[in-house]
Amino acid sequence: MAHSFDVGYTAEPFLTLCASYPDETVYPPEQFRVEWGPIFHRGRLDGSARVLVIGQDPAQHETVIRRILVGEAGRRLQGFLAKLGIATSYVCINTYLYSVFGSVKAATARSPALVDYRQRWLTALLVGQKIECVVALGQAASSAWASWKATPDGQGVELPFVAITHPTQPESSSNNDKAKLAAATKKMLQNWNAALASLQGKVAHPDVAVPLVPYGDAWGPNDRPRIPDIDFPAGTPRWMRENDGWARRNGSNALAKRRNITITVSAGVVR
Amino acid sequence: MAHSFDVGYTAEPFLTLCASYPDETVYPPEQFRVEWGPIFHRGRLDGSARVLVIGQDPAQHETVIRRILVGEAGRRLQGFLAKLGIATSYVCINTYLYSVFGSVKAATARSPALVDYRQRWLTALLVGQKIECVVALGQAASSAWASWKATPDGQGVELPFVAITHPTQPESSSNNDKAKLAAATKKMLQNWNAALASLQGKVAHPDVAVPLVPYGDAWGPNDRPRIPDIDFPAGTPRWMRENDGWARRNGSNALAKRRNITITVSAGVVR
Numbered sequence: 001m002a003h004s005f006d007v008g009y010t011a012e013p014f015l016t017l018c019a020s021y022p023d024e025t026v027y028p029p030e031q032f033r034v035e036w037g038p039i040f041h042r043g044r045l046d047g048s049a050r051v052l053v054i055g056q057d058p059a060q061h062e063t064v065i066r067r068i069l070v071g072e073a074g075r076r077l078q079g080f081l082a083k084l085g086i087a088t089s090y091v092c093i094n095t096y097l098y099s100v101f102g103s104v105k106a107a108t109a110r111s112p113a114l115v116d117y118r119q120r121w122l123t124a125l126l127v128g129q130k131i132e133c134v135v136a137l138g139q140a141a142s143s144a145w146a147s148w149k150a151t152p153d154g155q156g157v158e159l160p161f162v163a164i165t166h167p168t169q170p171e172s173s174s175n176n177d178k179a180k181l182a183a184a185t186k187k188m189l190q191n192w193n194a195a196l197a198s199l200q201g202k203v204a205h206p207d208v209a210v211p212l213v214p215y216g217d218a219w220g221p222n223d224r225p226r227i228p229d230i231d232f233p234a235g236t237p238r239w240m241r242e243n244d245g246w247a248r249r250n251g252s253n254a255l256a257k258r259r260n261i262t263i264t265v266s267a268g269v270v271r
Numbered sequence: 272m273a274h275s276f277d278v279g280y281t282a283e284p285f286l287t288l289c290a291s292y293p294d295e296t297v298y299p300p301e302q303f304r305v306e307w308g309p310i311f312h313r314g315r316l317d318g319s320a321r322v323l324v325i326g327q328d329p330a331q332h333e334t335v336i337r338r339i340l341v342g343e344a345g346r347r348l349q350g351f352l353a354k355l356g357i358a359t360s361y362v363c364i365n366t367y368l369y370s371v372f373g374s375v376k377a378a379t380a381r382s383p384a385l386v387d388y389r390q391r392w393l394t395a396l397l398v399g400q401k402i403e404c405v406v407a408l409g410q411a412a413s414s415a416w417a418s419w420k421a422t423p424d425g426q427g428v429e430l431p432f433v434a435i436t437h438p439t440q441p442e443s444s445s446n447n448d449k450a451k452l453a454a455a456t457k458k459m460l461q462n463w464n465a466a467l468a469s470l471q472g473k474v475a476h477p478d479v480a481v482p483l484v485p486y487g488d489a490w491g492p493n494d495r496p497r498i499p500d501i502d503f504p505a506g507t508p509r510w511m512r513e514n515d516g517w518a519r520r521n522g523s524n525a526l527a528k529r530r531n532i533t534i535t536v537s538a539g540v541v542r
């Protein structure tokens with residue numbers, strides 16, 4: 001049985017971008033988990049992408065797989081893209097190369113070295129490419145887009161753009177309160193429906209022509225499709241490609257927790 | 272600062288090999304940790320390799336990085352290659368795609384599907400390529416070589432071959448006894464010196480022309496050089512590329528241990 005996989009960073013300008021990433025002199029270790037290394041992207045780098053997604057920052061599953069948006073947020077995004085008829089023709093980068101630790105200072109978020117490197121990625125993915133719309137997940141991503149749009153390269157590119165609520169905002173805002181979670185999910189899906197409506201007809205070359213089916217008030221059975229195998233590095237185990245929850249930051253204090261990622265094979269895989 | 276990295280599996284026949292690996296129907300889960308996925312290689316796949324190394328099976332550090340021989344055994348091998356004047360012009364594959372769990376049954380080791388897949392890699396790396404000698408680490412690797420040499424492809428390739436003691440055999444044979452470890456290390460380095468002597472002059476195109484400097488009775492200060500950055504996937508953190516010991520299989524029982532890999536950032540990296 002064949003398992004497609006992501007070939008990664010094989011051509012310019014991505015070879016140079018992945019070899020010359022900003023380090024802890026640009027991303028302060030007090031604000032970012034620079035010790036886990038930069039994580040660059042998920043999706044197509046061969047020019048076939050039709051939708052560009054800008055996320056925020058990688059978490060622990062992303063750190064193990066070394067691709068972004070591979071956990072629950074990624075599956076929810078996958079569902080959003082599917083509603084646009086996009087199965088694999090997308091590319092995602094994050095606002096930040098490293099996982100945010102605590103919060104990001106405004107001065108850091110604006111720092112030229114941090115911003116310039118991201119602009120190089122955006123220019124590579126947008127100028128002279130086939131992208132037909134841009135989706136930002138959350139506020140930092142929205143600012144990243146605005147910042148690029150203000151550059152000479154960005155001024156030359158006119159594309160439909162939507163900023164949508166970050167896919168795991170309902171969880172992070174509801175503090176394990178089920179009623180709050182349901183309300184926040186409903187609110188987010190309304191926000192996503194509005195974005196889908198505004199993008200209707202704008203993706204001229206979908207992978208599959210689909211009628212626009214909006215979200216309901218809660219997650220439907222097909223709203224969190226699998227992330228395709230072609231987004232994962234060669235040999236990635238199946239359970240890592242399915243549901244997240246298999247990577248945790250454990251530790252008895254803040255430092256121990258920061259230094260640790262514990263990977264546990266999903267239940268039922270090893271018998 | 273630029274960080275070179277391994278571009279991975281970008282061309283045939285490696286694209287097909289990495290998409291069509293044998294699964295648990297070929298590698299029985301009682302004998303292999305198939306749940307962690309196959310791990311294919313380390314080194315050059317662009318035809319520039321001059322030395323082919325056959326190792327045994329990947330362990331936990333290899334599982335995280337998804338390249339083989341990246342821990343202590345890898346650094347020792349790197350030193351062996353350096354004594355041949357080989358800095359980066361090598362390619363390593365393992366006898367087994369998955370980490371051995373317990374021991375491998377003879378019938379499994381001989382099974383056609385397992386062997387045939389490995390033969391395809393060996394043929395890809397050896398027939399019509401620039402390899403000038405072959406190094407096998409340990410007995411399983413030595414058998415893998417013999418098995419390929421018996422194929423029609425193998426019969427057509429005449430190359431100097433050495434089977435050397437596996438780089439971490441001293442540790443695995445000495446059970447934390449320091450005197451035994453020193454004796455086993457000395458014995459292994461003698462074995463490696465004999466191999467180096469037999470290969471002298473056989474690597475016609477080394478990366479650096481070096482006089483043959485044999486090992487002493489114990490590890491010397493330059494005998495375990497760093498594995499070059501170009502062997503690691505893009506973005507791999509520096510401490511993962513240096514010394515191993517940062518990945519452990521923890522757990523209160525055999526199943527928990529099997530399902531777990533705990534990654535701990537090396538001491539001193541996060542302050």
